[in-house]
Amino acid sequence: GAVVSQHPSRVICKSGTSVKIECRSLDFQATTMFWYRQFPKQSLMLMATSNEGSKATYEQGVEKDKFLINHASLTLSTLTVTSAHPEDSSFYICSAPDRGSNQPQHFGDGTRLSIL
Amino acid sequence: GESVGLHLPTLSVQEGDNSIINCAYSNSASDYFIWYKQESGKGPQFIIDIRSNMDKRQGQRVTVLLNKTVKHLSLQIAATQPGDSAVYFCAEERGNTPLVFGKGTRLSVIA
Numbered sequence: 001g002a003v004v005s006q007h008p009s010r011v012i013c014k015s016g017t018s019v020k021i022e023c024r025s026l027d028f029q030a031t032t033m034f035w036y037r038q039f040p041k042q043s044l045m046l047m048a049t050s051n052e053g054s055k056a057t058y059e060q061g062v063e064k065d066k067f068l069i070n071h072a073s074l075t076l077s078t079l080t081v082t083s084a085h086p087e088d089s090s091f092y093i094c095s096a097p098d099r100g101s102n103q104p105q106h107f108g109d110g111t112r113l114s115i116l
Numbered sequence: 117g118e119s120v121g122l123h124l125p126t127l128s129v130q131e132g133d134n135s136i137i138n139c140a141y142s143n144s145a146s147d148y149f150i151w152y153k154q155e156s157g158k159g160p161q162f163i164i165d166i167r168s169n170m171d172k173r174q175g176q177r178v179t180v181l182l183n184k185t186v187k188h189l190s191l192q193i194a195a196t197q198p199g200d201s202a203v204y205f206c207a208e209e210r211g212n213t214p215l216v217f218g219k220g221t222r223l224s225v226i227a
Contacts, residue, residue, distance in 0.1 A: 043205060
């Protein structure tokens with residue numbers, strides 16, 4: 001079964017809307033979570049590292065005021081796309097390392113964001 | 117498969133044949149490598165991993181080969197099945213830094 005739950009799976013909204021995406025670790029605690037963005041036919045690009053109890057670390061070129069990350073508990077990180085525009089339409093995926101697992105990271109099933 | 121521009125390279129194989137998917141990595145300091153399978157509309161799914169102190173690792177129907185000299189990684193899938201159709205990504209890790217994903221290869225299995 002899924003060990004990282006991502007919600008919602010799909011969002012369609014108007015330009016200018018802010019959208020929140022949740023990433024939850026199930027049955028394990030995650031002090032760190034990662035947010036990726038994937039455009040069609042491309043690879044996953046790391047956007048930011050979410051750290052529980054402290055500020056997120058953003059990759060070069062990713063606007064921290066545009067993509068707000070909150071990691072308020074050991075099982076939940078949220079990504080808010082503020083004032084979304086059509087160019088923000090993408091597939092957003094979160095992951096969480098689980099050192100007690102034989103896998104390096106568990107991935108959510110992604111959120112398809114479509115901005116009209 | 118080598119990546120060209122923004123288009124995913126595609127590998128087409130007949131059902132039952134073996135598949136070989138290739139990946140070139142860039143950082144000689146990377147010490148951990150993973151292959152992921154991604155089906156349409158889903159997140160990556162772990163297939164197999166290998167550490168840099170090994171050159172081969174086998175799983176169920178899959179084998180990963182690592183050639184550190186030329187910084188090359190390959191995934192071999194034996195007796196490819198229609199359910200293996202997906203996009204495959206290699207990923208590399210350097211110490212505790214986040215995973216870096218390769219460009220991906222689409223595998224199409226012809227029944």
